[in-house]
Amino acid sequence: MSSITDVESTLSRISSHKGVKGVLICNHSGSAIRSSLPSDITEQYSALISQLAAKASSVTRTLDAEDDLTFLRIRSKKHEIMVAPDKEFLLIVVQDPEMGGE
Amino acid sequence: MAPSRKKATKERAARQIKHEAPVDDEVDMYQEPIKRVVRPENQLELTDAELKEEKTRVLTADDPNIPKNISKYNFKDRCYKRDPPGQSEHMAIQFTMEGCSLHHESDEFKAQDAYRQKKAEEEAEARKAMEQEAQQEGETFGGEPDTEESGKNQFNYSDRAAQTFNNPLRERGVSTEPPPVVDFGATLTQWEIYDFYMGDYAAQIMKAKLHEDADKKKSSGGYGSYEEPTPAAAATGKEEDTVHSAKMENALKILERLVNQNAEDEIFNDFKYWEDASDQFREGEGSLLPLWRFSTDRTKRKQVTALCWNPHYPDLFAVGYGSYDFMRQGSGMICCFSLKNTSFPEYIFSTESGVMCLDFHPQHPSLLAVGCYDGTVMVYDVRNKGMRPIYSSSIKTGKHTDPVWQVFWQAEDLAKELNFFSISSDGRVANWIMSKNELKMEPVMHLKLVNTVKDDPEETSLSGLAGGCCFDFNKTQEHLFVVGTEEGNIHKCSKAYSGQYLETYEGHHMAVYSIKWNPFHERVFITCSADWTVKIWDHNLNYPIMSFDLGNAVGDVCWSPYSSTIFAAVTSDGKVHVFDLAENKHEPLCEQKVVKRAKLTHVCFNERDFMVIVGDDRGGVNSLKLSPNLRKLHLPVNEEGVVEAGVDTFAIQKAKMDKLLQASDAKPSSS
Numbered sequence: 189m190s191s192i193t194d195v196e197s198t199l200s201r202i203s204s205h206k207g208v209k210g211v212l213i214c215n216h217s218g219s220a221i222r223s224s225l226p227s228d229i230t231e232q233y234s235a236l237i238s239q240l241a242a243k244a245s246s247v248t249r250t251l252d253a254e255d256d257l258t259f260l261r262i263r264s265k266k267h268e269i270m271v272a273p274d275k276e277f278l279l280i281v282v283q284d285p286e287m288g289g290e
Numbered sequence: 291m292a293p294s295r296k297k298a299t300k301e302r303a304a305r306q307i308k309h310e311a312p313v314d315d316e317v318d319m320y321q322e323p324i325k326r327v328v329r330p331e332n333q334l335e336l337t338d339a340e341l342k343e344e345k346t347r348v349l350t351a352d353d354p355n356i357p358k359n360i361s362k363y364n365f366k367d368r369c370y371k372r373d374p375p376g377q378s379e380h381m382a383i384q385f386t387m388e389g390c391s392l393h394h395e396s397d398e399f400k401a402q403d404a405y406r407q408k409k410a411e412e413e414a415e416a417r418k419a420m421e422q423e424a425q426q427e428g429e430t431f432g433g434e435p436d437t438e439e440s441g442k443n444q445f446n447y448s449d450r451a452a453q454t455f456n457n458p459l460r461e462r463g464v465s466t467e468p469p470p471v472v473d474f475g476a477t478l479t480q481w482e483i484y485d486f487y488m489g490d491y492a493a494q495i496m497k498a499k500l501h502e503d504a505d506k507k508k509s510s511g512g513y514g515s516y517e518e519p520t521p522a523a524a525a526t527g528k529e530e531d532t533v534h535s536a537k538m539e540n541a542l543k544i545l546e547r548l549v550n551q552n553a554e555d556e557i558f559n560d561f562k563y564w565e566d567a568s569d570q571f572r573e574g575e576g577s578l579l580p581l582w583r584f585s586t587d588r589t590k591r592k593q594v595t596a597l598c599w600n601p602h603y604p605d606l607f608a609v610g611y612g613s614y615d616f617m618r619q620g621s622g623m624i625c626c627f628s629l630k631n632t633s634f635p636e637y638i639f640s641t642e643s644g645v646m647c648l649d650f651h652p653q654h655p656s657l658l659a660v661g662c663y664d665g666t667v668m669v670y671d672v673r674n675k676g677m678r679p680i681y682s683s684s685i686k687t688g689k690h691t692d693p694v695w696q697v698f699w700q701a702e703d704l705a706k707e708l709n710f711f712s713i714s715s716d717g718r719v720a721n722w723i724m725s726k727n728e729l730k731m732e733p734v735m736h737l738k739l740v741n742t743v744k745d746d747p748e749e750t751s752l753s754g755l756a757g758g759c760c761f762d763f764n765k766t767q768e769h770l771f772v773v774g775t776e777e778g779n780i781h782k783c784s785k786a787y788s789g790q791y792l793e794t795y796e797g798h799h800m801a802v803y804s805i806k807w808n809p810f811h812e813r814v815f816i817t818c819s820a821d822w823t824v825k826i827w828d829h830n831l832n833y834p835i836m837s838f839d840l841g842n843a844v845g846d847v848c849w850s851p852y853s854s855t856i857f858a859a860v861t862s863d864g865k866v867h868v869f870d871l872a873e874n875k876h877e878p879l880c881e882q883k884v885v886k887r888a889k890l891t892h893v894c895f896n897e898r899d900f901m902v903i904v905g906d907d908r909g910g911v912n913s914l915k916l917s918p919n920l921r922k923l924h925l926p927v928n929e930e931g932v933v934e935a936g937v938d939t940f941a942i943q944k945a946k947m948d949k950l951l952q953a954s955d956a957k958p959s960s961s
Contacts, residue, residue: 249481272541
């Protein structure tokens with residue numbers, strides 16, 4: 189299937205991108221399916237981010253029931269955590285935005 | 291022996307009677323213990339006379355311990371007073387007893403006696419009445435009257451009673467395991483309720499539909515069999531499906547763009563906001579700011595042979611890869627890049643032969659016409675990722691025999707079928723019509739060689755065909771188009787007259803690489819050639835009105851979409867030349883080398899943003915931002931320096947070019 193190779197190649201492109209610390213895919217229950225990070229950090233990220241994403245989605249839904257969260261970006265001093273939430277999965281990319289610039 | 295012992299122990303003081311167990315063996319063990327009286331030593335011995343003496347004691351009611359002379363302080367009289375002697379407080383009662391006997395002469399006894407007698411009389415009367423009754427009954431039944439203790443043998447009768455044990459009451463209980471209890475807690479939000487209702491509503495509609503379908507099928511005779519997707523099949527590889535789902539693909543696409551945007555934040559800022567400040571101080575000079583370079587590993591060894599912006603999505607452009615070298619031909623590729631993802635193409639298509647030209651359909655932005663080195667033309671739908679073209683020319687349907695140098699979409703014909711033109715160095719211009727299932731070729735024109743020696747008509751007819759290199763269709767006169775050839779001649783043709791040229795322009799001495807009508811002025815077109823020159827023509831004049839020598843083979847030239855007088859040209863020494871004829875008619879405003887050790891092959895202006903993309907022969911495409919001096923629109927401004935609203939920019943741009951033409955008309959031989 190072309191879609192499988194497409195997804196895999198996109199995944200590898202993102203994870204090999206300069207400045208990207210890790211790519212993480214969680215299932216709907218918040219446990220990691222795929223990760224390029226060490227297991228302890230993966231666990232932390234998946235547990236915390238899935239909660240945050242659920243909360244953020246709840247906030248948007250509460251403000252407008254027909255609205256929904258499509259994306260979540262967290263900019264910190266060190267990183268930018270980008271989250272693409274979905275019903276079935278949670279895609280998390282951690283990037284150091286300063287590093288890619290040079 | 292016993293008495294002697296008794297004597298010995300008598301002396302000892304013992305105030306109690308001792309039971310002495312006999313020690314001797316002869317003495318019977320079961321003998322009763324002997325009682326002995328032990329007197330204390332100091333017991334008084336009294337004589338009989340003394341013992342019999344009587345002593346009298348009298349009890350008096352007086353208590354000798356009671357004080358009889360108590361005096362108390364009297365606060366009223368403020369002096370001590372003697373209490374009057376009295377016994378009231380100090381009476382001690384020695385013995386009292388309440389009796390229950392009555393004196394037989396007292397009134398109380400008489401009353402009680404009378405009551406007792408009366409009761410006895412009543413009882414006797416009642417007994418008599420009962421006896422009478424019993425007798426009457428006995429007479430009526432004819433039986434002997436029963437005595438009081440009837441039936442029982444008074445002598446041989448014993449009454450026995452036995453008391454049984456009362457079993458004590460016992461309590462007995464069994465404790466069972468408690469039923470399992472689950473604590474459930476959740477917070478409910480408004481949107482969860484909303485979701486549930488929406489889901490329920492959808493399910494109801496589904497159900498109703500299902501019923502309807504089933505009813506229909508029943509009425510038509512057959513039984514509708516609704517097959518639910520087997521859950522087992524759905525469950526297998528579900529995890530993998532999540533990773534490879536279309537949603538995931540979409541999310542990944544967005545994330546890749548984000549990652550790129552974060553990493554290239556500076557370039558994106560430059561693209562959007564940075565303006566070369568030094569342009570204000572240098573009149574007639576501009577600069578190009580390099581932004582991204584688009585390339586992939588797979589195209590490193592290929593040359594960029596075509597560039598085309600998508601007319602609908604101003605951030606999307608297609609790049610055709612192939613080779614201009616006759617000896618080194620290989621497979622071709624088409625990559626569609628987006629400015630939103632600068633690191634990797636959105637779509638990739640590979641072709642058997644090198645791609646030579648591309649064109650997006652202006653109304654159907656997903657349709658891409660492609661011309662190849664082997665003479666085939668194809669139509670891709672870029673939405674079909676990595677798939678084969680939806681149309682492809684073949685030898686059966688007709689095919690160019692030489693490389694196709696340019697394709698160009700046409701307006702829909704009468705049958706509403708999409709069609710495009712192509713030009714090839716086999717000397718033919720063809721129209722390709724996308725019918726339902728095939729691409730139909732319709733030859734439009736054979737580019738006959740024009741003999742410069744006009745006096746020999748026979749030789750003309752014998753000569754071969756000119757290799758077409760490029761063409762462009764007039765923006766206002768639809769049938770009119772100009773063709774550039776390998777020989778350097780330019781022909782004005784019409785779709786209506788396929789037999790002959792309307793005009794032939796001579797001026798270039800080598801192959802014409804590109805020809806473009808001015809987007810604002812319908813008479814003007816520009817050409818560039820391998821003979822190092824760029825020429826501007828008025829199609830009514832058979833000589834160029836302007837000519838610029840750029841010092842190297844000019845790969846491509848392109849009018850800017852926003853100003854009639856600005857164009858950009860790329861040369862094989864890696865330079866981009868940008869001209870604004872309204873500013874300078876002789877020199878380029880900007881001449882900038884953008885690639886090292888590479889030839890630039892193509893250039894294309896973005897329709898929306900002030901940027902150009904240039905392709906080189908190393909498979910890369912560079913994007914360059916035009917500095918403010920390179921994009922002057924020369925619009926009339928009011929006294930505040932603001933462009934007046936509602937001005938017809940098109941007319942202004944046309945007038946600008948008209949002015950240039952008048953100037954060149956005045957000195958036709960200037961070029």
